[in-house]
Amino acid sequence: MIEDTIAAIATPIGEGALAVIRLSGENALTIAAECFKPIGNSSFSPTKADTHTLHYGKIVSGEREIDEVLISVMLAPRTFTRENVVEITCHGGMVASRSVLQAVLSAGARSAEPGEFTRRAFINGRIDLAQAEAVSDVIQAHTDLALAAANEQLGGKLSQRINHLRDDLMHTLAHIEAHIDFPDEDISPDTMAQLKGRLEAAVAFIEELLATADEGRILRRGIRAVIVGRPNSGKSSLLNQLLGHDRAIVATTAGTTRDTIEETANIRGIPVVFIDTAGLREATNEVEAEGIRRSHDSISRAELILHVIDASEALTEEDRLYLEQFAIRKRVIIANKMDLSRILEFEEECVETSATQGIGIEALKDAIRDKVWSGEIQADMLPAMINARHQDALVRAQEGVKQSLHILGPDAPLELVAADLRIATNAVGEVVGKTSTEDLLDSIFSQFCIGK
Ligand SMILES: Nc1nc2c(ncn2[C@@H]2O[C@H](COP(=O)(O)OP(=O)(O)OP(=O)(O)O)[C@@H](O)[C@H]2O)c(=O)[nH]1
Numbered sequence: 001m002i003e004d005t006i007a008a009i010a011t012p013i014g015e016g017a018l019a020v021i022r023l024s025g026e027n028a029l030t031i032a033a034e035c036f037k038p039i040g041n042s043s044f045s046p047t048k049a050d051t052h053t054l055h056y057g058k059i060v061s062g063e064r065e066i067d068e069v070l071i072s073v074m075l076a077p078r079t080f081t082r083e084n085v086v087e088i089t090c091h092g093g094m095v096a097s098r099s100v101l102q103a104v105l106s107a108g109a110r111s112a113e114p115g116e117f118t119r120r121a122f123i124n125g126r127i128d129l130a131q132a133e134a135v136s137d138v139i140q141a142h143t144d145l146a147l148a149a150a151n152e153q154l155g156g157k158l159s160q161r162i163n164h165l166r167d168d169l170m171h172t173l174a175h176i177e178a179h180i181d182f183p184d185e186d187i188s189p190d191t192m193a194q195l196k197g198r199l200e201a202a203v204a205f206i207e208e209l210l211a212t213a214d215e216g217r218i219l220r221r222g223i224r225a226v227i228v229g230r231p232n233s234g235k236s237s238l239l240n241q242l243l244g245h246d247r248a249i250v251a252t253t254a255g256t257t258r259d260t261i262e263e264t265a266n267i268r269g270i271p272v273v274f275i276d277t278a279g280l281r282e283a284t285n286e287v288e289a290e291g292i293r294r295s296h297d298s299i300s301r302a303e304l305i306l307h308v309i310d311a312s313e314a315l316t317e318e319d320r321l322y323l324e325q326f327a328i329r330k331r332v333i334i335a336n337k338m339d340l341s342r343i344l345e346f347e348e349e350c351v352e353t354s355a356t357q358g359i360g361i362e363a364l365k366d367a368i369r370d371k372v373w374s375g376e377i378q379a380d381m382l383p384a385m386i387n388a389r390h391q392d393a394l395v396r397a398q399e400g401v402k403q404s405l406h407i408l409g410p411d412a413p414l415e416l417v418a419a420d421l422r423i424a425t426n427a428v429g430e431v432v433g434k435t436s437t438e439d440l441l442d443s444i445f446s447q448f449c450i451g452k
């Protein structure tokens with residue numbers, strides 16, 4: 001049982017119109033009552049208030065008035081944490097919110113750890129672990145698509161699939177264990193075929209889930225796309241077009257961009273960090289040399305290369321060198337300046353653009369999306385965008401099932417089959433937190449912000 005009552009500022013630090021201080025725990029009502037003075041006939045002390053009601057009044061510390069607030073009172077169990085919850089909406093800004101937090105701490109609440117509210121929601125059984133993780137995905141979503149995926153996971157869509165898989169494995173495991181208990185009864189060939197069929201289906205299902213890992217990672221973290229090419233090819237102009245505003249300086253002088261410029265944009269629902277770089281050539285001075293060194297550094301760290309070639313000129317030896325060098329990487333070749341008369345002769349597939357005229361930009365966005373997603377983003381894939389932790393657990397689960405399949409057969413040592421299936425079942429359970437350790441919970445929830 002969790003006995004203490006926790007409190008934290010749940011809104012971002014900084015100046016805002018309002019801030020929310022959240023309290024959760026058995027004593028949330030009495031603690032809030034100690035620092036809240038209701039004003040007017042329809043406002044009540046939290047200890048006398050009905051559940052899910054709003055009250056107007058002042059936060060006080062002894063005699064001192066701290067802020068004018070509205071408090072919401074929510075009684076267990078119909079709350080986010082399934083505990084008594086009071087949310088105090090006060091004026092924004094550092095001083096007001098900190099003073100209100102201080103008042104509830106003085107009245108007996110403890111400062112919450114990062115993610116502790118969500119952790120309580122998990123421990124009290126309101127959400128499972130995959131859903132708890134989705135809470136932080138919702139907060140951190142950079143695009144509508146990422147938000148949609150996170151909301152599906154929060155709603156339990158991934159959990160349903162995982163629970164279904166786990167039930168299925170446990171069912172098979174129970175069947176096999178029954179035969180261990182009654183060794184005289186052989187598993188009939190029919191039953192054996194059925195068991196194998198179920199396990200094979202589980203392997204295939206896990207494979208489908210694993211296939212969403214790349215997309216899941218991209219949606220959560222986005223990708224880094226570096227814009228490279230010869231000086232003056234139009235890299236900065238293209239960056240500005242992709243962002244929809246003039247972020248980078250564009251000039252006719254070759255070698256305009258010296259330092260790398262990073263900016264995030266939403267490309268067809270994918271958060272993409274674009275990195276504009278200094279044009280690749282023999283440096284003419286020290287600053288440019290450092291710029292070019294940074295270009296190479298960005299190239300090595302990017303997931304995607306956007307290689308810009310000036311279509312109004314012939315390919316140079318250097319262009320060829322880089323075309324060859326980037327061939328092993330995920331890349332999009334862009335023939336820019338298509339509004340000018342074309343000199344470039346080129347065999348490879350490329351996107352044709354004119355950065356100054358804004359032509360070909362939509363096609364470029366499509367090309368970026370197509371390179372990044374292994375398949376189409378289908379609506380029915382959204383619910384199952386697994387994260388790195390899920391991936392790790394499911395890989396182990398799949399190994400366990402494969403191993404058990406490998407052994408299973410007439411005269412198979414059923415204890416060994418069962419042991420492998422137990423490993424698999426536990427690994428699947430980790431995804432939703434049915435099998436989880438304190439360490440695992442610590443590592444997950446410590447990544448949350450305080451107040452969540
Ligand atoms: N006609 C035409 N000119 C372009 C196009 N794209 C860029 N330019 C011009 O080419 C020159 C260089 O453009 P930038 O975007 O600064 O090129 P860059 O690759 O960033 O150059 P560096 O930063 O020097 O490496 C500018 O004068 C642009 O206006 C295009 O599609 N058509």
Ligand SMILES: [Mg+2]
Pocket residue numbers: 235236237248249250256257276277
């Ligand atoms: Mg530039």
